[in-house]
Amino acid sequence: MNFPSAFPVLRTERLVLREVADHDVPAVFEMESDPVAMRYWSKPPMRDISEAVASVERAKTFFPTQAGLRWCLATPADDWTIGHASLFAFSEQSGRADIGYGLARRHWGQGYMHEALVAIVDYAFGPLGLRRLEADADPRNAPSCRALERLGFVREGTLRERWQVGDEISDTAFYGLLAREWRERRRSS
Numbered sequence: 001m002n003f004p005s006a007f008p009v010l011r012t013e014r015l016v017l018r019e020v021a022d023h024d025v026p027a028v029f030e031m032e033s034d035p036v037a038m039r040y041w042s043k044p045p046m047r048d049i050s051e052a053v054a055s056v057e058r059a060k061t062f063f064p065t066q067a068g069l070r071w072c073l074a075t076p077a078d079d080w081t082i083g084h085a086s087l088f089a090f091s092e093q094s095g096r097a098d099i100g101y102g103l104a105r106r107h108w109g110q111g112y113m114h115e116a117l118v119a120i121v122d123y124a125f126g127p128l129g130l131r132r133l134e135a136d137a138d139p140r141n142a143p144s145c146r147a148l149e150r151l152g153f154v155r156e157g158t159l160r161e162r163w164q165v166g167d168e169i170s171d172t173a174f175y176g177l178l179a180r181e182w183r184e185r186r187r188s189s
C-alpha cells in the first residue's frame with residue numbers, strides 16, 4: 001500500500017473530491033442530523049451543530065495520522081459538500097480497506113455517489129495499491145446495497161446482530177470487491 005504524502009484530490013465530471021475543511025460544518029450537519037439519511041448509519045443523528053464541528057475536527061486528523069482518507073464530495077461552482085466517502089481500516093499487510101459513504105438527502109437519485117465511488121475505487125486499486133475493498137451495509141439499506149452492487153461488489157455474507165445503535169440491533173450485509181475484478185470490469189466497460 002502506498003499511502004500518499006499529499007492529500008489526493010480527485011476530479012470527476014460533476015464533482016471535486018477534496019479533503020475536509022472548516023467550512024464543511026453546515027453541510028456535515030445537514031446530512032448527519034437528518035434521521036432519514038442516518039437511518040442505517042453507525043451512530044444516531046446529530047442534534048447540535050457542535051457535533052458537526054467536532055466531527056469535522058476529527059475528520060481533519062484522518063489523513064495526517066494515516067487513519068483514513070475522507071473525501072468531501074464538493075460541487076465545483078460553490079465548493080459545497082453534498083456528502084462524503086472514505087477509505088479506512090487499512091490493512092497494510094493484506095492490502096485491504098473499508099469503504100464508507102453518504103450523501104445529504106436532497107442529492108440522492110442523481111448518480112453523484114456512483115460517480116465519486118468510481119473515482120475512489122480507481123484510486124484505491126491504482127495509486128494506493130490495495131487488493132481488496134470491504135463494505136458493511138445494513139441489508140435493509142437498499143440504496144446502499146445497490147450502490148455497492150453497481151460497482152461490482154459481491155455480497156459475501158451476513159454478519160448477524162453486528163451493530164447496536166441506540167436500542168436497535170442490526171445485521172450487516174458484508175460486501176467485497178477485488179482489484180482484479182475491478183480491472184476486468186473497467187477493461188470491459
Ligand SMILES: CC(C)(COP(=O)(O)OP(=O)(O)OC[C@H]1O[C@@H](n2cnc3c(N)ncnc32)[C@H](O)[C@@H]1OP(=O)(O)O)[C@@H](O)C(=O)NCCC(=O)NCCS
Pocket residue numbers: 036037038040041101102103104107108109110111112113114115136137138141143144146147
Ligand atoms: C447510499 C446512498 C449514498 C445512495 O445514494 P443514491 O443517490 O442512491 O446513489 P447515487 O448517487 O449513486 O445515485 C444512483 C441513483 O441515481 C439514479 N441516477 C439518476 N441520474 C443518474 C446519473 N446521471 N448517473 C447515474 N445514476 C443516476 C440511478 O438510477 C440510481 O437510482 P436507483 O438506485 O434507484 O436505480 C444514499 O442513499 C445515502 O447517502 N444514504 C444515507 C447514508 C448511508 O446509508 N450510507 C451507506 C451506509 S452503508
